Amino acid sequence: MVDGSAADEPSGGNSALGRRLDRGDPATFPEWFNTRKPRANLIVARWVPLALVGLPVLVLFCIVVYPTVWMFYHALHDTNMMRLFQSNWSWVGFENFATVLSSPRFGDSVVHLGIYLTFGACLQVLLGAALALILYELVKNNFLRVVFLIAMVLPMMLPPSIVGVLWKFLLTPSNGAINQALLNLGLIDQHIEWFNAGMSLWTIIIADVWNWTALPLLIVYSGRVSLPPAVYEAARVDGAGTWTTLRRITLPMLKEVIAIAFIVRFMDAFKFVDLVFIMTSGGPAQSSELPAYIAFQRGLREFAIGEAAAYAIIIFLVSAVLITLFLKYLKKVLKAQGFA
């Protein structure tokens, strides 16, 4: 993958086997080997594959499946911190879900999530797709293309806590760089209060768009790179112009890849919480809270475990739907690109 040349030299060093294989001498192999069924299994005991997969799957059961079951269980009980340590909780059915779904705090956070999905996630995918195609189609110099790609993807590689403090600093209302730059350019005539109640959610979205536009960009760019050049050659011979090629060939062929970009960003949106913690802590007055943030807050700070579990289960169910959708498209694309 990284180094294609490794696959071209199967010799694996200077071993006698390697040298014989390099010669490709058919006499090296006994007859049964040359006439064997090509997809037959390697000669190992039956339990070996099971053991190989078993250990990692066991780990996943401990760190993913067990917690999920735990959450389901406590979402249906009136557990809080005290009761948990006294092992004294009782069945309440769907009461926690009712509490969550009817609370205005949850309603507000869903509205925030809607805003974030529209102006964060969707905008990132459209922006990323556009930038990826501009970069691939219009920058023909190879070196420049690589440099631009690295520059545009760089924000994605930053730890979220650095992104958070960096943007908090850039957007400091009184003497931040962005306010000053906007003032100097004459776009505003007084400082914007980035972290007040009406603005803080948008501030998080700005930082997030800067941080994560890179991901859909990378996904669409890699999708475009793997489209077969022969198709474009044919289109050119048929006299198709740039726009026709883009509309009739590139976009339809990238349909699944762009769908994946959307789904990936949507999955992230339901988990998104890093920048909320670092930049605003959900405030001021809960004006920038997202559902995942409330779940953490209720669970680990306010110790209302049953309610936090209900939040977590709601998020888990939405994620499960998105993950299923994602895997469906991923299978399609991987098949088309010859991976799976």
Added chain:
Amino acid sequence: MSRSNYGLVKYLFLAFMGLWLLITLFPFYWQIITALKSAAETNRTIPTFWPEVLHPENFVAVFAEASNFNALVDSFIIATGNTLASLFLGTLAGYAFARFPRQAGGENMAFWVLSNRMFPPVAVVLPMFFLFDATPWGTDSHITLIILYLVFNMPLATWLMMVFFRDAPRELEEAAYLDGYTPLRAFFKVTLPLVLPGMISVAMLCWIFAWNEYLFANLLVGTNVRTFTIVIPTFTHGSQTLWNLQMAFSLIAMLPPVILFILLRRYMVRGLSLGVVKG
């Protein structure tokens, strides 16, 4: 659309990309010049767009407080430990999925393992908090994060190693058996060298994700063990944020992932980056 018109549109698009590049790079510029400013200069009412006096000693001054250096060490221990564990488990499962797809549970099993990468952490953190609390070493230790980061790193390692093992021809392994190699020896002498480059890039990716992680670290550790990701947001002296030191420290801390990313760039652009890269 006429040809000259297309030329104009083309330059508009390029200008748009140029603008985005500017937006992307400006925060980095600001981070670097702030790291070189004096504390007084960062607190001016009107910020300066170039430091009046350069203070490169900020990069050393950051480490005057030992806890900052320890944070990098903690992050390094956790990232490296988790990378080794992810790689070990991922190699086992990836090999089984590539060589014995049917016995190992088939395509669905492989996709189930991958799906854990996208799992919402909110459903994991709370139970794990109480589970680790009951262990002798407690929640606040390296082990907690080394194990928990497997949630997102092991599926990635498994999946990528599976693809690399598929690319390594099984005939070589079978031939090694004929030379009297045991399956284990054949694996180490023949197959492993073939997938080594891929393995190294998987290790780099896992390491980046573990190094950068914030959420689990923020919620589960913080007294005995403090990763740099939870130290950076708390860079204050009294009521004042030490912006210049904070930016200098964040520049140092983000250097490893940025360098690894540049080394990995060819691989990132391959089809495999299809969302598999980010959970």
